[in-house]
Amino acid sequence: MEIMILPDAQRASELCAAVIDRAIRAKPGFVLGLATGSTPVPMYRELIRRHREEGLDFSRVRSFNLDEYLGLAPDHPASYRRFMNEQLFDHINIDPANTRVPDGLAADIDAACAQYEADIRAAGGVDVQVLGIGSDGHIGFNEPASSFASRTRSLTLTRQTRQDNARFFASLDDVPHGCVTMGIGTILESRTAVMLAFGAGKADAIAGAIEGPLCAMNPASALQLHPDARIFLDEAAASKLKLKDYYNEVFARSPYWQSFKEVK
C-alpha cells in the first residue's frame, strides 16, 4: 500500500484526481470504478474542472459504480445513480450509456449481480477503482464480516451505516435496509485502487485498514492484499497511524509522487 498524507482534503482530492487524469489519458477505453458518499465529491469537482479547463476527455471512458440501495428508483433523491449524475456525469462528456450503477430495483437481484460481474469482465476489468471508507471500515457497502472473496451481491446494512447515511434521507426510517454492492473480491481485482478518507471520524477505520490485521471486521483491511492500493488521507484521518513518519518519508522520496505538481 502507498499512503499519501496531505495537509487537507482539498489537496488530497486534487492529487487523487491528477492520478486518475493521467491514467485516463494513457489508456483509450479506460474503465473507471466509482464511489459515492461525501468523501469523493471534491475529487469529482476536480475531475470536472480538468474536463472543462484542461481537456480531460471522458468520451471513451466506461464506468462502474460500487453500489446502490435496494428498492430505490434511479431518480430517488438519495439513490447513488442520481448522486453520480449530479456530482459527476452531468458535468463531463461521458456517454451516459457507458455509466453503470447496480440496479437496486432488479426483479432478479442475483441474476443482475451476476450480469454486473460479467459486464465488468467484458469491459476488460476496472483500471482504477475509487473507494471511500465507512466509519465501520466498509468499502462499497461490504459491511463487517463480508468475505474477502465476495462478489457483487445484495446484503443488509448495519445500523451504524444506516445512521451514518440518514443525513441523505428524510429520516432514519427512510434509509433502506438493503443494498447491492460489488464484493471485496471484485474490488481486489481492480488494477489500481485509490481510497480517499478525510476527517477524524475515519481515523480508527483507517488505522485498522492499514496497520491492523487482515480481518473481516474491517473490510478495508482487504486492501492489504491489493497489488496497487493508494490511500489518500488528510491529517485528521491519518492521526491514528503509528508509522505516519515513515509513510511521509516514502511519499517524499518517491519520484512518481514528486512528478505531480499537486505535491509541490
Ligand code: GLP
Ligand atoms: C456509503 C458508501 C461508501 C462510502 C461510505 C462513506 O456507505 N456506500 O462507498 O465510502 O458511505 O461515506 P462518506 O464519504 O460520506 O463518509
